[in-house]
Amino acid sequence: MTEPETMQQILQPTSDPAWVLSVDGYDPLRESSIESRFAISNGFLGIRGARAASRGARWVVPARTYVAGLFDVSGTEHQTPGLVPAADWLRVRFLVAGEPLLLHPGDVSSHRMTLDLRRGALLSQGSRLKAPALGLHARTLRLVSLSDRAVGLQLIQLEVESGTLDVTIEASFEGVELGLINDRLDQDLGVWHTTQTGKHLAMASEPSLQIDGRVHPPTALGQLTWSWSWTCRPGQIVRFQRFVAVVRSDIPNTDPGPKARDKLRSALHLGWSGVFAAHESAWAKRWHDSGVEVDGDAEAQRALRFAIYHLNSAADPGDESVSIGACALTGDDYHGHVFWDTEIFLLPFYILTWPAAARALLMYRFHTLPEARAKAARMGWRGAFYAWESAATGAEMTPEEALGPDRQVIHILCGTQEQHISADIAYAVWQYWHATGDDGFLLGAGAEILLETARFWASRATPEADGRCHIRGVIGPDEYHEHIDDNAYTNVMARWNIRRALDIAAALRERWPACWTTLAGRLRLDEAELKQWRSVADTLIDGLQPTTGLFEQFGGYFGLEDIDLAKYAGRTVPMDVVLGRERTQQSQVVKQADVVALLGLLPEEFKGDAPAVNFRYYEPRCSHGSSLSPAMHGLVAARLGDTEMALRFFHRTADIDLADTRVATDGGIHIAALGGIWMLTVLGIAGLSLRDDGIDIDPHLPADWHSLAFRVQWRGRCLKISIDQDRQIAEPTLEAGEPMMFSVRSSRHELRQGAGLQVSTAHP
Ligand code: BGC
DSSP: OOHHHHHHHHTSOOSOGGGEEEEESOOTTTHHHHHHHTOEEOSSEEEOOOOTTOOOSSTTOOSOEEETTOEEOOSSSOSSOEEOOBOEEEEEEEEETTEEEOOOGGGBSOOEEEEETTTTEEEEEEEEEEETTEEEEEEEEEEEOSSSTTEEEEEEEEEEEEOOEEEEEEEEEEOTTSSSEEEEEOSSEEEEEOSSSOOEEEEEEEEEEEETTEEOOOSEEETTEEEEEEEEOTTOEEEEEEEEEEEEEOSTTOOOHHHHHHHHHHHHHHHHHHHHHHHHHHHHHHHHHHOEEEESOHHHHHHHHHHHHHHHHHOOTTOTTOOOOTTTTSOOGGGGOBOHHIIIIIHHHHHHHOHHHHHHHHHHHHHTHHHHHHHHHHTTOOSOOOOSSBOSSOOOOOOSEEEOTTSOEEEOOHHHHOTHHHHHHHHHHHHHHHHHOOHHHIIIIIHHHHHHHHHHHHHHSEEOTTSSEEOOSBOOSOTTSOSBSOOHHHHHHHHHHHHHHHHHHHHHHHHOHHHHHHHHHHHTOOHHHHHHHHHHHHHBOOOEETTTTEEOSSTTGGGSBOOOGGGGTTOSSOHHHHHOHHHHHTBOOBSSOSHHHHHHHOGGGSOTTHHHHHHHHHGGGBOOOSTTHHHHHHHHHHHTTOHHHHHHHHHHHHHHHHSOOSSOOTTOOOHHHHHHHHHIIIIIISOOEEOSSEEEEOOOOOTTOOEEEEEEEETTEEEEEEEETTTTEEEEEEEESSOEEEEETTEEEEEOBTOOOOEEOOOO
């Protein structure tokens, strides 16, 4: 293929509508949410999908480029460190006869922006710019490479349709002084540092222009500014290409400039087609490993593709010093902070489809252990109490105050009271190790996290006169109720955390005694302490009511006002706004899955018909005031066999980011909800669970889903699972690795490479 043909093909989005997300025209009111939805990212760089042909609704804010881990305190707005945007390296201006052509959306007769999910690229096409006496047809592409995460690429192709005029194209970086301090601005390189967090950033760039296939050298150069002037004529094909290489350094007083130039040089050496090919094949690998195919429900398929696209975009397996913020790198809501969202809603996807990414995310928690220890110690406890909101160092970042919906200042207590975060992290550590068998991780990091979080709980729970241990004064996942005692979610997760830590201590002693001696010595952990942990776990109150099988969400919850949420169907604001904070706190209205989340994570803690009993009690009382909530409900509904309800929760979750619902996506997509879609599908609808010797499924496919297929990785093996509802069979294929067990409910089979297996999924 010739170079122009390759370029033509690259600028053409994937033709299959199930692989693209498109938007036509321009709607200033919806522009911000479109920018979030159409963001591109590789886990290191994230760029909002601002139009090439407009400046979006926020006039002064360019196409924001976020760099993972680049946190700073802005100084003026608030004292909470947040992600600082880097300079917008995509800025292009047209000047006609020396006058800037302000590309107002109204000047664009047709404009379609397409997010190509398969190839991880944002394209625009068919834009006809109708400037006085000039007709241009433009196609654009931008990507941040999944193959070399430092590298970004921008391509613009202009076909001149009418007008013979002197024009100039000017390429620059915009917002070079937005939040970061300039160290130096060279012609092709900018180096900045943060004001308070000691980080450095370098961006090196090289744009070039070709007219009718011939390189046209820049007519003027400045600091990160290039311009080309020529006389354009009908029929001309103008191609603009720009590479950027971005490097962050966390070491104070270092200059990442030379490394950025090296990275740029390698990208230039590959050329745009080489960079694109490497990027495309990295995406093909991710789709191979993590794609989920649904036959029979195009809308569900689209929602899954969108979710998996953003999940694959959000992680960087090469960087253990960052994790994924609540909006990933698609916007600045939540300041880029990391919550339990990562461990509970994202890790299942990464553990089972991308273990290297899961490991890096958990290593971030290992590296932030010192801050978690310091937080516990500050509050008078032992072990590791992780930050509810975490940024670069793991120090607590939760703001202490915020404006409530009624514009009154409210105190935010999550940073001190939402303590389940420590158990959530321990849970993810265990799940990772259990699923991957990565003993190196366990010995080098995981065991220490499990032991230190268990130690936290053992010091946090207090024995009382009733002979039981209690954990008082917390906030559970349901944040409507603060300063509560014995939150079932927190206590059962804490008990589980302690018990798994004891299991790990026993396993280390038996299998890796030298390692245990070193670790126990370093943590000053002795037999007497382990005994105390065991006694805390055995006596910790869990809120289970033996007669009904119901877990009381927290002490006194059942005595609160019971409000029938059905009467508020159709409301357009959250329930705590409808009722007011005080009445909400005195009621059984729940913000999000709490006991239901416990049921989703630890189903084995619910015996007999307790899963259904608890779900039936709590589901109608949940107001889904958090985007995390519907997916967890859908997961549990699917496991309980209520497929219709599961599907309703599936679509409700998908709508959060894909439809213009009440949930605002202006400040970024809701990555936990997107992780929740994958969990609902694979862990709920396919009913996948892990055993010690293999994988179990218990499928409950919605009526329209003829089939569902996906891949997972388990202890070094790669497994494809296809579930055919019409024929009522599951076909697992072991694509790599040693034989393993595969079960559909109680029907157990050995699975080997090359040996086909079909297992009935029919319910007896
Ligand atoms: C939810 C939390 C969540 C946070 C970030 C809050 O509204 O209640 O559970 O961690 O948003 O997504």
